[in-house]
Amino acid sequence: xxxxxxxxxxxxxxxxxxxxxxxxxxxxxxxxxxxxxxxxxxxxxxxxxxxxxxxxxxxxxxxxxxxxxxxxxxxxxxxxxxxxxxxxxxxxxxxxxxxxxxxxxxxxxxxxxxxxxxxxxxxxxxxxxxxxxxxxxxxxxxxxxxxxxxxxxxxxxxxxxxxxxxxxxxxxxxxxxxxxxxxxxxxxxxxxxxxxxxxxxxxxxxxxxxxxxxxxxxxxxxxxxxxxxxxxxxxxxxxxxxxxxxxxxxxxxxxxxxxxxxxxxxxxxxxxxxxxxxxxxxxxxxxxxxxxxxxxxxxxxxxxxxxxxxxxxxxxxxxxxxxxxxxxxxxxxxxxxxxxxxxxxxxxxxxxxxxxxxxxxxxxxxxxxxxxxxxxxxxxxxxxxxxxxxxxxxxxxxxxxxxxxx
Amino acid sequence: xxxxxxxxxxxxxxxxxxxxxxxxxxxxxxxxxxxxxxxxxxxxxxxxxxxxxxxxxxxxxxxxxxxxxxxxxxxxxxxxxxxxxxxxxxxxxxxxxxxxxxxxxxxxxxxxxxxxxxxxxxxxxxxxxxxxxxxxxxxxxxxxxxxxxxxxxxxxxxxxxxxxxxxxxxxxxxxxxxxxxxxxxxxxxxxxxxxxxxxxxxxxxxxxxxxxxxxxxxxxxxxxxxxxxxxxxxxxxxxxxxxxxxx
Ligand SMILES: Nc1ncnc2c1ncn2[C@@H]1O[C@H](COP(=O)(O)OP(=O)(O)O)[C@@H](O)[C@H]1O
Ligand SMILES: [Mg+2]
Numbered sequence: 001x002x003x004x005x006x007x008x009x010x011x012x013x014x015x016x017x018x019x020x021x022x023x024x025x026x027x028x029x030x031x032x033x034x035x036x037x038x039x040x041x042x043x044x045x046x047x048x049x050x051x052x053x054x055x056x057x058x059x060x061x062x063x064x065x066x067x068x069x070x071x072x073x074x075x076x077x078x079x080x081x082x083x084x085x086x087x088x089x090x091x092x093x094x095x096x097x098x099x100x101x102x103x104x105x106x107x108x109x110x111x112x113x114x115x116x117x118x119x120x121x122x123x124x125x126x127x128x129x130x131x132x133x134x135x136x137x138x139x140x141x142x143x144x145x146x147x148x149x150x151x152x153x154x155x156x157x158x159x160x161x162x163x164x165x166x167x168x169x170x171x172x173x174x175x176x177x178x179x180x181x182x183x184x185x186x187x188x189x190x191x192x193x194x195x196x197x198x199x200x201x202x203x204x205x206x207x208x209x210x211x212x213x214x215x216x217x218x219x220x221x222x223x224x225x226x227x228x229x230x231x232x233x234x235x236x237x238x239x240x241x242x243x244x245x246x247x248x249x250x251x252x253x254x255x256x257x258x259x260x261x262x263x264x265x266x267x268x269x270x271x272x273x274x275x276x277x278x279x280x281x282x283x284x285x286x287x288x289x290x291x292x293x294x295x296x297x298x299x300x301x302x303x304x305x306x307x308x309x310x311x312x313x314x315x316x317x318x319x320x321x322x323x324x325x326x327x328x329x330x331x332x333x334x335x336x337x338x339x340x341x342x343x344x345x346x347x348x349x350x351x352x353x354x355x356x357x358x359x360x361x362x363x364x365x366x367x368x369x370x371x372x373x374x375x376x377x378x379x380x381x382x383x384x385x386x387x388x389x390x391x392x393x394x395x396x397x398x399x400x401x402x403x404x405x406x
Numbered sequence: 407x408x409x410x411x412x413x414x415x416x417x418x419x420x421x422x423x424x425x426x427x428x429x430x431x432x433x434x435x436x437x438x439x440x441x442x443x444x445x446x447x448x449x450x451x452x453x454x455x456x457x458x459x460x461x462x463x464x465x466x467x468x469x470x471x472x473x474x475x476x477x478x479x480x481x482x483x484x485x486x487x488x489x490x491x492x493x494x495x496x497x498x499x500x501x502x503x504x505x506x507x508x509x510x511x512x513x514x515x516x517x518x519x520x521x522x523x524x525x526x527x528x529x530x531x532x533x534x535x536x537x538x539x540x541x542x543x544x545x546x547x548x549x550x551x552x553x554x555x556x557x558x559x560x561x562x563x564x565x566x567x568x569x570x571x572x573x574x575x576x577x578x579x580x581x582x583x584x585x586x587x588x589x590x591x592x593x594x595x596x597x598x599x600x601x602x603x604x605x606x607x608x609x610x611x612x613x614x615x616x617x618x619x620x621x622x623x624x625x626x627x628x629x630x631x632x633x634x635x636x637x638x639x640x641x642x643x644x645x646x647x648x649x650x651x652x653x
Contacts, residue, residue, distance in 0.1 A: 403499065
């Protein structure tokens with residue numbers, strides 16, 4: 001007996017009970033469709049978070065003063081002043097695993113030009129900041145080492161700030177604006193980056209030499225942070241270790257004592273958020289998997305009814321020469337056809353639903369090929385698994401009793 | 407004796423029901439030669455169906471030997487018996503046992519579906535030939551539920567013929583039919599017999615015995631009579647003598 005004939009027999013049986021077959025399929029359809037769309041949502045948000053983190057900077061490592069503390073414990077004022085410019089200089093000079101490095105001081109305040117004003121933040125950094133944070137100067141130019149050395153009152157503004165202060169299309173380049181009463185000449189405008197994934201406007205900032213911000217704006221002798229780029233994503237950990245070692249040595253921290261600074265890297269952030277979304281994906285997929293299981297039980301239920309209903313048919317088939325395995329395969333193929341067809345429809349529906357979610361709700365989605373193959377495979381296995389028992393029962397019927405069954 | 411299509415020697419069949427043993431067959435022996443039309447008669451419970459199930463390789467005797475077409479069946483496994491049924495036996499049941507919602511042609515094709523040596527083209531050809539033989543050439547694509555009892559039984563007979571069996575086994579094949587249709591079916595069996603087929607027809611109705619060539623009577627699992635019928639009545643003549651059906 002070849003499989004073609006068995007498939008033909010199974011298809012005929014399903015054809016005789018189309019509506020019931022469809023209802024049975026529905027469980028599988030819903031299961032597969034929800035697995036696919038849940039995974040698409042989970043993977044989509046994971047990818048979008050990763051993309052947003054990577055647009056934040058290139059392999060960025062951030063160093064802040066004060067020990068790493070959780071729960072918002074207040075730290076003493078002196079511990080917040082532990083980072084000095086010399087620390088930055090030592091890192092810039094001695095660290096081998098980094099490609100760029102800048103000190104950072106910042107001040108929020110009011111930027112004013114004529115009658116227009118806008119609240120914003122001024123970052124005092126050096127020119128490495130551009131490559132670390134993936135900014136670029138669109139018009140004009142960035143300040144030079146000479147500007148930094150003499151604490152020149154020049155700045156580069158983000159698009160949002162420029163638009164707020166120059167709403168009527170005036171040329172901002174060369175104009176002098178005031179930030180917290182200090183005059184700054186605009187020498188460049190950043191290429192717009194837009195909003196990041198957390199809804200923050202990445203163009204709402206002013207960049208100035210760190211010396212200017214430190215001395216003229218804040219009048220402090222410490223720095224508030226150090227930003228660096230690791231040579232590559234893979235060497236990020238080495239870069240962190242190296243920088244920590246330099247700082248610990250400079251700060252004379254004994255072995256075993258806690259750091260008086262904290263180091264965070266983009267990879268850390270990315271994997272932290274990634275694991276959160278992974279957990280979410282697993283949860284969603286579990287729920288979807290349960291519905292697939294319920295669909296499988298539906299198949300088993302219907303196959304049982306079907307075997308009981310068709311006891312006489314089974315008896316007849318056996319008496320005209322069907323072997324046990326023919327009967328087993330007939331019912332198994334029937335179950336697999338139901339789950340397979342349900343799987344195909346479910347995949348189409350799941351993909352359709354994902355695309356609909358993307359366009360209607362605007363959520364990021366990503367359909368991974370493996371999730372399609374996986375749910376397809378799982379539902380076919382479901383068909384075999386849940387079809388097996390009823391089919392086995394059918395195959396073990398005694399032909400004499402089966403054919404007399406009322 | 408080896409030329410016999412069926413040879414059984416001292417067949418016994420016991421059923422154990424709870425703590426009791428039912429002796430359905432208590433030593434039955436006979437041989438059936440090619441071309442015989444045998445009726446097996448007996449009252450209800452005499453062991454006819456049990457015997458037929460054994461002859462049809464659906465059941466195995468508790469003891470005794472059974473040779474079908476020269477092959478010993480008693481020691482065969484389940485699967486070999488299934489193959490034997492598929493190639494050598496044609497069954498006709500009291501309640502037709504056609505597949506529901508399935509055309510006559512597909513029903514007749516069914517045994518050949520389980521025979522991998524028959525191509526789908528051959529299958530169709532042989533099924534059509536079998537349906538023609540039972541006079542249903544114009545009903546091939548009718549579904550089983552669209553046919554009368556007599557027609558359904560003809561389809562079932564065509565199904566029994568399609569694998570060209572060495573023997574046709576019928577269990578109360580006219581039991582569900584009115585007398586006119588019964589004679590039509592008997593006419594068909596007599597024609598098949600005339601064409602050289604070997605038939606065993608189980609019935610509790612003694613009248614039917616008059617149409618066969620040999621009568622075996624069972625009682626309580628024993629053969630009480632086994633005689634050759636020299637005066638075979640023609641079912642076709644009886645049919646012609648019956649009052650015409652009202653239109
Ligand atoms: N599967 C079975 N289990 C127990 N007893 C059975 C079984 N099949 C038949 N019998 C018994 O065997 C005897 C013969 O039955 P059967 O061959 O069906 O008679 P018939 O067909 O002549 O009416 C009866 O007494 C019946 O009760
Ligand atoms: Mg009986």
